Amino acid sequence: MKMNTRSIRLAVLAAFIIGMFWTLPCFVPICPAAQDDTETVIVKLRKTPVLTGVDGHQVAGRRGARLEKQIPNHPEVVLLKKSRGMSMEAFLSGLKVDGDVLHAEANLIMSIPNPTPDRVFSADEVKSLSTAQGLPSDPSLSWGFEDINANLVTACPDGSPLVAVIDTGIDYNHPELAGRVVKGHDFHNGDDDPLDDHGHGTHVSGIIAASANNSIGSAGVCSKARLLAIKVLDSDGSGSMYNVLQGIYAAADNPEVRVINISLGGAIGTSVFHDAIDYAVAKGKLVVAAAGNSNDNYPFFPAFWAHCTNGVLAVAANGQDGCKASFSNYGFWVSVSAPGVGIFSTLPNNSYGSWSGTSMAAPFVSGAAARMIADNPAMQANEVASIIKNNGNTNLFNNSCWLVDSAPYPYEGRTSSFEHLDLSLAMSAVSGTPRVSAPVVELVSPTNETSYSTTSPELSVAGLASGDTQIATVTWTNSRGGSGTAVGTDSWSIENLLLYEGTNVITIVAVDSLGNQGTCVLTIDYVPVSGSTVTASFQISAKQDDAYEIVLGGGNSYTQGSSYIGKGRMVGYRFQGVSVPKGAVIVSAKLSQFCKEYPTKAISLLYSAEAAGNAASFTNVKYTLSKRPRTKAAVSEQAGAWVKGQFNTGADLRDIVQEIVNRSDWQPGNALNIYANDQGSQSYRMVTQFDGKPAQAAKLEVVYKLP
Secondary structure, X not given: OEEOOOOOOOHHHHHHHHHHHHHOXXXXXXXXXXXXXXXXXXXXXXXXXXXXXXXXHHHHXXXXXXXXXXXXXXXXXXXXXXXXXXXXXXXXXXXXXXXXXXXXXXXXXXXXXXXXXXXXXXXXXXXXXXXXXXXXXXXXXXXXXXXXXXXXXXXXXXXXXXXXXXXXOOXXXXXXXXXXXXXXXXXXXXXXXXXXXXXXXHHHHHHHHOOOOXXXXXXXXXXXXXXXXXXXXXXXXXXXXXXXXXXXXXXXXXXXXXXXXXXXXXXXXXXXXXXXXXXXXXXXXXXXXXXXXXXXXXXXXXXXXXXXXXXXXXEEEEOOOOOEOXXXXXXXXXXXXXXXXXXXXXXXXXXXXXXXXXHHHHHHHHHHHHHHHHHOOOOOHHHHHHHHHHOXXXXXXXXXXXXXXXXXOOOOOOOOOOEEXXXXXXXXXXXXXXXXXXXXXXXXXXXXXXXXXXOOOEEEEEEEEEOOOOEEEEEEEEOOOOEEEOEOOOEEEEEEEEOOOEEEEEEEEEEEOOOOEEEEXXXXXEOOOOOOEEEEEEEOOOHHHEEEEEOOOOEEEEOOEEEXXXXXXXXXXXXXXXXXXXXXXXXXXXXXXXXXXXXXXOEEEEEEEEOOOOOOOOOOOOOOHHHOOEOOOOEEEEEOOOOOOEEEEEEEOHHHHXXXXXXXXXXXXEEEEEXXXXXXXXXXXXXXXXXXXXXXXXXXXXXXXXX
C-alpha cells in the first residue's frame, strides 16, 4: 500500500517530477524521498513500434543503454538499464530530450507498509475460534463482513466475476480459495507461477472471495468470485514500479477481469503509472486502490487518481466504531471507507491471520463491487463506482471520529466527505436487484414481550421465525455467557437456558437460506428464591481453557489435549461464566474428565483451585500454573481404572468451590480455575480430547443452596 521511503533522495528525479506535477491536473507538487532501482528507467515511447518502427532497442542503443524488459502487448512501455559509467542524472536528461520518448521516469521501488500480520493462526487454532452466531456458517467470520452489511445481501451466486489481485501472489492451494484462482504471471520471478511467498496477497484474496458456509475460517464478501493472481512483489513485500505496471496491463488486457484490486502504492504518481491506470479504466475495469497508511491527507497513488478518474475508488480504513483507523490516510480524494483493523482472513499454507491496513479495506470494496456485478453483469465500472460512493453510511467528520481536513496545495479548501461502505444499500440501488427482507423473529413462550422475570435458574424459550425464503438456522447468545443453536427453525425452542443472577440479555438470530439475518432480544431478570437448591453444570468451551504445565521443566503451555505423565504434571481447567451466587451453600461439586486412553498404573491426584474472584486465562498469565495463588482447601483422589472413551467423575470438590464463592471479590459469572496435580503415580491418561470435539471437554457440576 505504501512506498518504502528511505534516506536516498535523487535531486534530478525530484526536479523532474515536480515539473511534471505543475502541468498535469491529477498531480500535486510534492516529492518525498523515494528509493529507486538506481540502474533502470521506465520509458514510454511516443508511439507504438508498429506505427513508427522505433522500439526500445533503438532508444537504448542511442543512449548507451540496454533494453531489459517490455510489457507484453505494450511494446511502447519498456525498461532500460543505463550503462555502468553513466550517472542517472545524465541518463534521464538524455532520454527526456529524445524525440521518440514521451516519458522517462526512474523505476521506483514499491512495497507494502506492514510486512507481517497482526497475528497468525494455525488451521488447528482456527477450529477453536468462534464469533457471533449467524450465517455465513464460518466460525471466524471477520467483523468487517457485518460492518458493511454483507450479511443482509443474498449469497454470492455461481458465475461471479473475475477479480484481479495485483500483489504478492495468491496461495491457490488454500482450501478457502482453491478451484477459483486463475494463475496469472509472476512478474517478479519471471514465470507463470504466482504462488504467494509472503502472505499479503492471500490475505487480501480471502477478504474478497474466501468460501462461505464451509464451517472453516472466514468468508469473502463475494464468496464465489474468481481471482486472477498477479504477483508483482517479492517475499519481503516489495517490488519495482515496472513490475506493478506489467501487472496492471496484464489485468486490463484480460477480457474476463471486471475489478482490479491494488492494495499497494506510493507517494509519487508518475506519468507512466497514471497512463496504466487510465488504460485499465478505458478497458472497462474498476480499479480499487488502498488509500495508504501514513495518517495524512497527502496524495497516495494510484488511489489519489480517484478524484479525477471515474472508475477508480480510493479506500480509507475504519475501525469497528466506524471511525478512522489510526493509521489510515484520508482526504478529499478518498472515495469510501471500509473495515481495516484486525481483519481475519486467509494466509498461505492453510493458515489464517488478522491484519490491519488500508490494504484490508480495499478488498472489502473489491468484493462488494464483484457482488454487485455478479447480479448485474452489464453494469459499467463507472456505474459501480458511483453507486458505491453514493449509497453508503454517513461518516462523522468532527475531528475525533474523522478529521475535518483541508487539502494541501493546490487543492486548498477541499475536505473529506466520503461515506462508509454499505453493500446492502449499494445492492438496493442497483436497478433490477431484488431485495429480500430480513427474517422476522417472534417470541411465544414464556412471553411474547421483550422482557421477563423469573425465580428459576433455568428457563425454556420458544418462538417463531419467518421470512421471504426458508429459515436455515436459529441461534442464541446470552450477554452473561453462553450461546448455542435452537431446536427447530420456523418454530424454534431453547431448552434449559442457564441464567445468571441479575439481568440476562438473550439475543435470538434467525438466518434464512440466502444469509439474511433477523433478530429479537429478550431481557430476562433472574431473582433467585432464598433457600432453594440449584444444580448448575459448566463445560470447557475453548482449547486455551484446557491447559497443562510440567513443573519439573519450569515451562508451561497449553494444547488441544492434556495428559498426566508422571510426577509433577498439572492440568488446569478454566470454567467461564460460573453462575454460582456469592455466599451460596455448596452441597457438592464434581469434576468430570474425558478419558481417551486407559491408565497404565493407579493415579493419585490432588485437586485445588485458583484463589481469585475471577480467574485469569491460561493464555495471558502473570504467573505460571504452579505459582498462581491457591485455595486453602484441597481434596485428594486415588483414582481407579477409568472407562475408556467416557467421562469419569472425580473427587467431591465442595470445599474448594465453597472457599471461592465465599471470597469478597466473587461475583456470579466469574471464571473459576481448577487444578488437578499428579502426585507421582507415573501413570498415563489422556483426560481431554479437544481436537474438533469440544463436547469431550471437562465438565464441572455444582449443586448449591441459595443464600
